[in-house]
Amino acid sequence: MDNQNKNLIIATALSALVLIGWTYLFPPEQPLPADSTPVSTEVATPVAPAVTPDAAPGAALTAEATAQAELAATPRIEIDNPALTGSLSLLGGRIDDLSLKNYKETLDADSPLVRLLAPVGGTDLNATPYYAVYGWAPAGGLDPALVPGPKTVWTAPAGAKLTPTTPVTLSWDNGAGLVFHREIALDEDYLFTVTQSVENNTGATVRLAPYGIIARHSIPESKRVYVLHEGAVRMTDGKLEEIKYKDITKLDPVEGEGQAKVLAASESGWTGFTDKYWMTTLAPISGAFTSVVKYTEALDLYQTETRQPVIEVAPGASASSATRLFAGAKEWEAIQHYQNDVGIAGFVDSIDWGWFYFLTKPMFRLLHWLHGFIGNMGWAIIGLTVIIKLLVFPLARKSYISMAKMKELQPEMEKLKEAAGDDRMKVQQGMMELYKKNKVNPAAGCLPVLLQIPIFFSLYKVIYVTIELYHAPWIGWIKDLSAPDPSSILNLFGLLPYATPEPGSMLFMFSLGVLPILLGISMWFQQKLNPAPTDPSQAMIFAWMPWVFMFMLGSFASGLVLYWIANNTITFIQQYTIMSMHGKRPELFENIRSSFKKKPQADAPKK
Structure with missing residues (x-):
């Protein structure tokens, strides 16, 4: 993955993090x-x-x-x-x-x-x-x-x-x-x-x-x-x-x-x-x-x-x-x-469809139909996520193919950086010639990601506002998809005879349920499809991001968390499959092992 793609993903992720964090920590008075x-x-x-x-x-x-x-x-x-x-x-x-x-x-x-x-x-x-x-x-x-x-x-x-x-x-x-x-x-x-x-x-x-x-x-x-x-x-x-x-x-x-x-x-x-x-x-x-x-x-x-x-x-x-x-x-x-x-004109617009109403309305109708067909809102959310991912698959495919091509050029890019040393202008010129020679467009992976952002927010809006999630069960312990996951790691998910913290209490943010933990794990696995960034700051952000999201989204409605888990899982499967088909299978297990390795310390200065 080149630096432009890394920066785009970091910017997108941080924007979402700020958005969610501000919503949670600073609701309107x-x-x-x-x-x-x-x-x-x-x-x-x-x-x-x-x-x-x-x-x-x-x-x-x-x-x-x-x-x-x-x-x-x-x-x-x-x-x-x-x-x-x-x-x-x-x-x-x-x-x-x-x-x-x-x-x-x-x-x-x-x-x-x-x-x-x-x-x-x-x-x-x-x-x-x-x-x-x-x-x-x-x-x-x-x-x-x-x-x-x-x-x-x-x-x-x-x-x-x-x-x-x-x-x-x-x-x-x-x-x-x-x-x-x-x-x-x-x-x-x-x-x-x-x-x-x-x-x-x-x-x-x-x-x-x-x-x-x-x-x-x-x-x-x-x-x-x-x-x-x-x-x-x-x-x-x-x-x-x-x-x-x-x-x-x-x-x-x-x-x-x-x-x-x-x-x-x-x-x-x-x-x-x-x-x-x-x-x-x-x-x-x-x-x-x-x-x-x-x-x-x-x-x-x-x-x-x-x-x-x-x-x-x-x-x-x-x-x-x-x-x-x-x-x-x-x-x-x-x-x-x-x-x-x-004959009450425009009455459907009394529902808050958001800025991307032209996407939100058809998504809601599809979710409504799936709910009626399946009979369970949780599975309807997963079904809607699958259909949306299939519709945007051509965009995702271009993005992952671009990532695979960039990965092929990674060794040559490293040699170019070593040869150019600190001359950044020479590095940039060499990289442009390398892209042109191999017919690679470094921005090809950015546009599909940008086009999917409105779809992401529209789907988020649909799940957040629909009344069909109100007291709607999914499976097992999830009895209300409009409420946070009621299970808690603090009582070992019900094995210990202690009540879970009430929403709004100091401990509630740390009362992680099963779904938020699965969300963090799914984000972590998706992240491990690519090597950690060489830049220490970027590497630290990437390392903490899944777990920060896990805590931030732990108090969100179960339906929203379920959507994110489904989206992360499908994205993982798509990226792994497409990059493998183009000869650059992600080194998943190697990236996982390297994340647990102790970082080598710099040699001590000679006297």
């Missing part, structure tokens, strides 16, 4: 409130309901107690379908209690379901308030007291229950001639359809604007990494925008809004919050609307809003407006169905 001066809100602007703490000591506790009392006193309507369970509150008619039937928090048999939405003042201390609320903003001088607000108590038919076959209609009569209705329907998965309507029984035309809000009081504590977007996500007339939670707190003040970012959609769009596996999104059915992402520092409140145009309702007439609400798991099949069959 949790969002902190930004410094800003709130701007007063106009009467017609919808504001999310929230518990507003007072300045007086104990006032926040009083407000929390009041919220709990209101919550307990207000009737609720049960929500139930094959994917969701929960309830909606008649206080404000908000959808504020949802759990996912098909997903548990842990693998324990008695583990609670993953909770997506939670009410203000709820009894679950582990769930921060997170809910969807709808309403009408008054316009044209209409008295705000005449439209339903956050504290409005709606009525519903006795025994009402929201299921895919039984939509629920809420009603509220303001006593002054306006009657409001809100029909809520639910499909078999994660999509609500909320249709708001108003009957004008007054003697005058009224003007008002329908809105929908997703409100999140603070965000869940978790370790966030920059390779995955978590925060606000929205599509506005075909343009996707992602705003991380920490960036939402830094939004500039907008007149009449506070800290906000406002966009107008003339044709279609949607807006909401997304986490790694779960998402809550509003999607107006009619075309034009205003999309708002905002933050209220005093309440640590994150909001996304969809505001539809003002509607004029003549005396004796009625008007309605409909919005879809997605609240659930980011399952590709469901999201694709809502895009292609329901």
